[in-house]
Amino acid sequence: MGESEFVPSVAVSVREFDPTKDIEKVEAVERICEVGPSGKLSLFTDLHGDPICRIAEIGQETVGMIRGCIKTVTCGKKLHRQGKNNTEPKQVPIYTKLAYILGLRVSPHHRRMGIGMKLVKKMEEWFRDNGAEYAYMATEKDNVASVKLFTDKCGYSKFRTPCILANPVFSHPARISHKVTIIELSPSDAEILYRSKFSTTEFFPRDVDSVLRNKLSLGTFLAVPKGLYRADTWPGSTRFLEGPPPCSWALVSVWNCKDVFTLEVKGASRVKKTLAKTTRVLDRAFPWLRLPSVPNFFEPFGFHFLYGLGGEGPQAQKMIRALCGFAHNLARDRGCEVVATEVSSQEPLRCAIPHWKMLSCEEDLWCIKRLGEDYSDGSLGDWTKSPPGFSIFVDPREV
Structure with a gap:
């Protein structure tokens, strides 16, 4: 996922994925994009039923794609007192609207042209238009091109390092x-x-x-x-x-x-x-x-x-x-x-x-970006600066 540098050369257009005519083109990009390092598990996905998908084209050729979704998740917790005299403390969740970027692919023949960054920006526009407060993505820490794209060019910061x-x-x-x-x-x-x-x-x-x-x-x-x-x-x-x-x-x-x-x-x-x-x-x-x-x-x-x-x-x-x-x-x-x-x-x-x-992957990498003001249910501040907890809940819909 990602690309190492931005060298524009040709006009690239980004549009919404059309499942009636784009599946074969996008699956072809999936097949030629090797996901995961040599000797590790590589992933090939079925694109049917994605929540939102954008594809990049040069002329009539599909050269990249990105997918994403938005959901409401726990980003922190606060103490709530209950009981007759409000003396019984109980921790309750603080929720926020979170967007997730997944499945960013760029054809190996069209990398280093800024296509990955353009796809990310287009997806972030959709996230903001739909009220997302944060966006995050997951990649392997050794995927230098992906990490540089998101942290150096797209404003994401390293956030959590779970293990697969x-x-x-x-x-x-x-x-x-x-x-x-x-x-x-x-x-x-x-x-x-x-x-x-x-x-x-x-x-x-x-x-x-x-x-x-x-x-x-x-x-x-x-x-x-x-x-x-x-x-x-x-x-x-x-x-x-x-x-x-x-x-x-x-x-x-x-x-x-x-x-x-x-x-x-x-x-x-x-x-x-x-x-x-x-x-x-x-x-x-x-x-x-x-x-x-x-x-x-x-x-x-x-x-x-x-x-x-x-x-x-x-x-x-x-x-x-x-x-x-x-x-x-x-x-x-x-x-x-x-x-x-x-x-x-x-x-x-x-x-x-x-x-x-x-x-296994002993240290996966999740990167996060604040898209706008925080409107979470409680006084959270900036989630991107919060310390990690002992546990996380991994949504299987995003695997």
Whole structure:
């Protein structure tokens, strides 16, 4: 994403994406734009149903594109006193209208012509016209061209450095602790729990109900100690929150990216490909050994994304491990090769999330820009200057 310098040479026009005639042209640009460094996961997207998209053209040739969306999210929190004498303090979220830039692509044959910057400016115009107070984007910290475009030329500042954790889905099911019970929550139950426990988490979407009810959301799962509840005796989130809290619990939701995104490891050597294939051959020959055979990452494959990950209590990490094992088995049953998530670099539960370093990004980079005056629900000031918290809520619609 991005370009290294501005050298204008030809007239470039930017217009709205027309799904009836532009899909093939834009997908062609997607295919020739390598996303991600050599040896890492590369991403190929399905453009159908994007919230807003602009394309750049030189004559009749499509040479670039950009997508974006606007939503209301938590950007901070304030103390609210409640009760008869206003003595019971409660933290409540401060919301702001946030725009997100995603999918900026410029054809390799037309870079260093200012096309990327022109696309960003056009998208920002749409953001402002629709009341967005901030805009942000995500890129890899090693993507020098992208970072320079946004920070040096477009006025963005480095804001957060979450990590992307990806784990292979092996042919054998993961073992889950028999001391943990996993309960699938209804969307309404999940919404109650999320709003009660996570609404003050940075980037929490005000319309979390829409996320949980989206057709791509495969469910929300709660892990509690064995014997506390059974799936058939779950009292509901309201009673769960009103009653004595369990010593430990954890929560996660699963998003189906399989039909929307395709991943592929590019740039791997022939030796690495051969070694990976050898593990699969050995596993088929000796299945009782339960060898961790490496899936075929060198051709396009599907994945599941874990979001809304969190928990409380001294055994929260144990609960998260059980949920990750459950998510692994769900992905295995649905024919996916990877389970991925993105969390704050300071997330206390991060160490309990299984992942392969070679597939993961230890330091993603989010950059942010203030588009205008802040009209958030509360006295926030400038969000771009706020310190990071321990956790963030990654909206799966923007993955």
